[in-house]
Structure formats: C-alpha cells, structure tokens
Amino acid sequence: xxxxxxxxxxxxxxxxxxQAIELVTGRRPQMVWHGDxxxxxxxxxxxPGGFSYGDYLRCGAMAAxxxxxxxxxxxxxxxxxxxxICNGFQIVTxxxxxxxxxxxxSHLKFVCADVHLRVETSQSLFTNRYQAGQVIxxxxxxxxxxxxxxxxTMKRLEDRGxxxxxxxxxxxxxxxxxxxxxxxxxxxxxVFNDTKTVLGLMPHPENAVEPxxxxxxxxxxxxxxxxxxx
Amino acid sequence: xxxxxxxxxxxxxxxxxxxxxGHSLNRLGFPEVDDVRQGKFIELExxxxxxxxxxxxVEEMCKKLLANTVIENYxxxxxG
Numbered sequence: 085x086x087x088x089x090x091x092x093x094x095x096x097x098x099x100x101x102x103q104a105i106e107l108v109t110g111r112r113p114q115m116v117w118h119g120d121x122x123x124x125x126x127x128x129x130x131x132p133g134g135f136s137y138g139d140y141l142r143c144g145a146m147a148a149x150x151x152x153x154x155x156x157x158x159x160x161x162x163x164x165x166x167x168x169i170c171n172g173f174q175i176v177t178x179x180x181x182x183x184x185x186x187x188x189x190s191h192l193k194f195v196c197a198d199v200h201l202r203v204e205t206s207q208s209l210f211t212n213r214y215q216a217g218q219v220i221x222x223x224x225x226x227x228x229x230x231x232x233x234x235x236x237t238m239k240r241l242e243d244r245g246x247x248x249x250x251x252x253x254x255x256x257x258x259x260x261x262x263x264x265x266x267x268x269x270x271x272x273x274x275v276f277n278d279t280k281t282v283l284g285l286m287p288h289p290e291n292a293v294e295p296x297x298x299x300x301x302x303x304x305x306x307x308x309x310x311x312x313x314x
Numbered sequence: 315x316x317x318x319x320x321x322x323x324x325x326x327x328x329x330x331x332x333x334x335x336g337h338s339l340n341r342l343g344f345p346e347v348d349d350v351r352q353g354k355f356i357e358l359e360x361x362x363x364x365x366x367x368x369x370x371x372v373e374e375m376c377k378k379l380l381a382n383t384v385i386e387n388y389x390x391x392x393x394g
Contacts, residue, residue, distance in 0.1 A: 185384045190330050
C-alpha cells in the first residue's frame with residue numbers, strides 16, 4: 085500500500101500517522117506539502133491532525149481551500165481512499181468530502197483522554213479488521229470535535245450505515261450519551277462518505293499502535309487498510 | 315467600497331460560547347440577559363465600485379470560505 089500524508093502549516097500528527105503506516109507496511113509514506121497541487125499516485129491519502137493554518141476562521145476552513153486539497157477532491161471523486169483524522173476530519177468536512185461539520189466541544193474545553201469507541205461496521209476498507217459492535221480504546225485530543233449535521237443528514241447517515249465509530253462506555257453502551265467527550269450528535273466519533281471510501285474521525289488510532297503507549301487498538305485500522313489496498 | 319459580513323450560527327444550532335458569555339454576564343450583575351448568540355464580524359475592503367457586482371462576489375466568498383453553511387448564516391452590508 086502506497087500512502088501519502090498531507091502536511092499543512094500547523095499540522096502536528098503527520099509524523100505519528102506516518103510512523104503507524106510504516107509500522108504496518110514497512111514503507112514510509114510520501115509526505116505532501118499543502119502547496120503541492122500534484123503528487124505521486126497513491127493508494128491512500130491521509131489528512132493528519134494538528135492545527136492547520138492556526139485554526140483561523142474555522143478549524144480546517146483554510147486548509148480545505150489549499151492547492152493540495154483541490155487535488156485530493158479530484159482523486160476522492162475517482163475513488164481514491166481518504167482518511168481524515170482529527171483536524172484532518174475537520175478539513176475533509178470543510179472540503180465537502182464528508183457531510184456535517186465539527187463544532188466547538190459542548191463544554192468548551194480541550195479534551196485529551198483515552199476514550200472508548202464502538203465500531204459500527206466492519207464493512208469498509210478501513211474497518212474490515214474489526215467486528216461490528218467491538219469496543220476499542222484510543223485517545224482523543226481536540227477542542228472542536230462536536231459532530232453536527234442537520235436532521236435529514238443524520239437520518240441518511242444512520243440509514244445508509246455511514247457511521248463508522250461512536251463514543252461509548254467501556255461496555256459499548258451509548259445510553260444517555262455515555263462516553264461522549266464533546267457533545268457530538270448521536271455520539272458520533274467518525275463517519276464515512278456514501279461510498280465508504282472517505283473516513284473522517286476525531287480520535288487518533290495512529291497513537292494506539294504500540295503497547296508502550298498504552299494500547300494497540302488503533303493498529304487494526306491500518307492493518308485493515310493494508311489488506312484492502314495492497 | 316467596504317463590505318461588512320456578519321456570520322452567525324443558525325437557529326437551532328447549539329452555541330456553547332454564547333451560553334458561557336450569557337452566564338458570565340448574569341454573574342456580573344446583568345440578570346436581564348436571557349439568551350446570547352455570538353458570531354463573527356468580517357470587514358472587507360473591495361476594489362469594486364458597483365454595489366450589485368460587489369454583493370454577488372461577497373456572496374460567493376461567504377459560500378466558499380467565510381461561512382460554513384451547514385451551521386452558519388451570513389449577512390452582507392455594503393458601505394461607501
């Protein structure tokens with residue numbers, strides 16, 4: 085699997101995700117600067133976390149209009165898989181590759197913690213190494229992770245199985261917003277586009293791939309992509 | 315010509331920052347403050363002199379970058 089990781093001024097998790105990809109593929113991904121309108125053909129494009137353009141205007145708003153994102157939109161339309169993590173999730177929603185948007189956390193605080201996620205489907209190139217309903221533990225670190233979409237969009241996401249991950253309690257329960265760290269609608273932590281070739285999520289699976297750092301539950305996401313895309 | 319753009323959250327979209335501002339004002343001795351909605355104010359200096367053309371362009375800017383129409387409304391005021 086050949087991967088590209090985008091780098092914006094203010095990105096800060098690009099090294100983490102590059103490392104996670106290298107861990108499962110044995111191959112360093114290509115790092116692509118935001119001003120590059122063209123880059124090598126790859127099997128996967130990753131939009132990493134951080135604070136692109138200082139989060140000016142709205143998180144991800146400026147990055148979504150950068151030259152590299154124009155190219156990403158073109159390739160996504162051709163079916164090239166795109167993974168947006170944290171700020172990357174904000175960027176891909178601002179770019180219109182995913183429905184909805186990420187708002188300020190309902191309690192207005194930056195949240196940095198391990199959270200439990202329920203995998204909602206294993207039927208995607210990103211989640212095929214998980215079981216539907218499986219509970220995993222990965223970290224979050226954000227101030228704007230409160231997913232919001234209008235009622236019609238929410239219904240469509242539910243009906244079409246476009247919800248990838250939900251925040252939950254350790255037992256997988258989402259009753260009364262259990263485990264929800266940011267006020268996100270329906271406990272949504274990650275969503276797919278309608279072809280399930282674009283995934284955006286707030287948590288950081290790339291920071292849960294080595295036992296030394298508290299868990300390896302994120303590793304299966306990368307292994308699953310390798311399996312699907314190699 | 316100047317364009318003044320106000321970007322505000324749509325009705326029904328929760329505004330935790332507005333809520334926090336409201337609580338602070340209540341605590342500071344302004345119990346009459348009920349609901350607070352906060353937003354952004356953006357002022358643009360334009361080379362355009364035709365008001366209709368300027369408005370159309372700023373409208374485009376709002377849709378493309380200045381506002382996120384999933385959650386935000388915008389209003390445009392032209393001056394001078």
